[in-house]
Amino acid sequence: MPKSDQPKPKKQYHHGNLRQALIDAGLELIAEGHGAQIDLRKVARKVGVSHTAPYRHFADRNELMAAIAEEGLRNLADKVHRKIETVPDDFLSKLEAFAREYVEFAIAHPQLMREMFSGINTDYDAHPTLRQALLYLFEPLVSTLKQSQAADEIAKTEYVHLTLIIWSMIHGFSALVVENYVIRKSLQGTEAIDNMVHLCVQTLYHGLARKDTL
Amino acid sequence: MPKSDQPKPKKQYHHGNLRQALIDAGLELIAEGHGAQIDLRKVARKVGVSHTAPYRHFADRNELMAAIAEEGLRNLADKVHRKIETVPDDFLSKLEAFAREYVEFAIAHPQLMREMFSGINTDYDAHPTLRQALLYLFEPLVSTLKQSQAADEIAKTEYVHLTLIIWSMIHGFSALVVENYVIRKSLQGTEAIDNMVHLCVQTLYHGLARKDTL
DNA sequence: TATAATAAGTTTGCGCTGTAAACATATCGT
DNA sequence: ACGATATGTTTACAGCGCAAACTTATTATA
Numbered sequence: 001m002p003k004s005d006q007p008k009p010k011k012q013y014h015h016g017n018l019r020q021a022l023i024d025a026g027l028e029l030i031a032e033g034h035g036a037q038i039d040l041r042k043v044a045r046k047v048g049v050s051h052t053a054p055y056r057h058f059a060d061r062n063e064l065m066a067a068i069a070e071e072g073l074r075n076l077a078d079k080v081h082r083k084i085e086t087v088p089d090d091f092l093s094k095l096e097a098f099a100r101e102y103v104e105f106a107i108a109h110p111q112l113m114r115e116m117f118s119g120i121n122t123d124y125d126a127h128p129t130l131r132q133a134l135l136y137l138f139e140p141l142v143s144t145l146k147q148s149q150a151a152d153e154i155a156k157t158e159y160v161h162l163t164l165i166i167w168s169m170i171h172g173f174s175a176l177v178v179e180n181y182v183i184r185k186s187l188q189g190t191e192a193i194d195n196m197v198h199l200c201v202q203t204l205y206h207g208l209a210r211k212d213t214l
Numbered sequence: 215m216p217k218s219d220q221p222k223p224k225k226q227y228h229h230g231n232l233r234q235a236l237i238d239a240g241l242e243l244i245a246e247g248h249g250a251q252i253d254l255r256k257v258a259r260k261v262g263v264s265h266t267a268p269y270r271h272f273a274d275r276n277e278l279m280a281a282i283a284e285e286g287l288r289n290l291a292d293k294v295h296r297k298i299e300t301v302p303d304d305f306l307s308k309l310e311a312f313a314r315e316y317v318e319f320a321i322a323h324p325q326l327m328r329e330m331f332s333g334i335n336t337d338y339d340a341h342p343t344l345r346q347a348l349l350y351l352f353e354p355l356v357s358t359l360k361q362s363q364a365a366d367e368i369a370k371t372e373y374v375h376l377t378l379i380i381w382s383m384i385h386g387f388s389a390l391v392v393e394n395y396v397i398r399k400s401l402q403g404t405e406a407i408d409n410m411v412h413l414c415v416q417t418l419y420h421g422l423a424r425k426d427t428l
Numbered sequence: 429t430a431t432a433a434t435a436a437g438t439t440t441g442c443g444c445t446g447t448a449a450a451c452a453t454a455t456c457g458t
Numbered sequence: 459a460c461g462a463t464a465t466g467t468t469t470a471c472a473g474c475g476c477a478a479a480c481t482t483a484t485t486a487t488a
Binding site: 269274275 | 444448
């Protein structure tokens with residue numbers, strides 16, 4: 001994803017549009033394993049601009065990291081959307097697809113995942129686009145959730161709360177995998193992970209599948 | 215917790231025992247809100263030693279942070295143990311107590327929590343004491359879990375996997391609270407949190423309460 | 429079309445950090 | 459008593475975030 005000349009953001013200045021280039025470079029550095037120790041100067045160097053150029057587009061390091069995290073969130077959401085459309089239209093299938101994609105993304109991009117949920121940045125009252133990205137991520141899950149509630153399949157608890165419960169489980173497992181608190185002993189490899197994701201999903205499903213309110 | 219002269223660690227050198235003093239100072243700095251941005255020099259300054267003194271006790275910054283994280287984990291485990299002994303001896307009660315204490319700790323020490331689970335440090339193959347602390351944290355939960363399995367109350371799935379499922383849910387919710395991804399809209403305050411913890415626990419309990427294997 | 433205003437990028441500089449190396453001193457084993 | 463070793467200090471250096479002053483390209487306006 002090099003400098004794109006899409007209709008939206010900036011015009012054609014010196015660089016093209018540096019803002020996006022910096023975000024992309026940041027994502028690449030993270031992907032290359034440079035860890036959460038990304039610094040403004042490395043990113044600038046990678047793009048080929050001076051080390052203070054980013055300050056024309058981001059107030060400080062935190063704002064760049066927030067933008068990177070937000071882009072990562074959108075990438076995750078895209079991945080989820082793509083997959084979830086291909087599975088049968090029942091709650092369990094959608095839930096399992098959501099969980100599987102989420103965890104898969106976390107394993108594929110551990111450093112990015114860490115950055116995405118490493119706080120401080122999460123001023124998502126200030127940054128409305130971040131809120132938007134979150135809503136986008138959960139949209140397919142919420143939709144099947146409501147459908148399932150209408151069909152008396154799962155508890156009538158507020159869907160926001162149900163979403164949070166599901167997110168907690170999936171995100172928690174992802175976090176523990178990313179932070180290496182899991183495996184080490186078990187079968188290792190993807191097989192054990194897949195099995196665990198299945199267990200988490202089953203627990204969620206049977207825990208939520210009630211006709212009353214929790 | 216100033217410099218202690220317990221029987222275990224080091225003798226009475228120049229400082230007393232600096233290692234523990236550095237860990238304590240680090241915990242205090244984190245508690246004072248200095249965030250995850252703790253640096254070696256501040257910690258050394260706080261203790262009153264030169265800024266390279268820590269290198270006689272920790273190979274690098276990461277090792278100090280790992281030690282701080284480990285101490286934090288033990289504090290959490292202590293808190294859980296203290297509480298869980300006071301509740302009725304049934305699975306649901308113990309589970310709820312575990313969850314409540316875990317989340318409460320996360321809310322009380324968000325920065326520490328972040329540091330404890332911010333990766334890289336988690337070489338808990340290399341550091342056996344960290345593994346020990348983890349086992350200590352989960353010991354009361356595992357114990358009631360096995361008891362409950364024996365009584366045909368919950369699924370006969372491997373207890374390690376069940377523990378991981380429970381941990382995922384509780385830790386995930388804690389993480390989302392710490393990173394400010396939750397609340398903002400809801401009732402705020404501790405009431406909404408308590409309610410959510412209850413929902414998580416209920417979901418876990420009903421999701422796991424089956425006589426077969428998941 | 430010329431030119432002032434402004435947006436985008438650069439250079440320079442400062443204080444801070446992590447950490448390596450050389451040095452100093454207290455403690456302990458012999 | 460004394461050398462070895464553990465502990466702490468001083469000095470030094472490169473890299474970082476960021477502020478300020480400067481340069482250059484773009485845009486708006488006359």
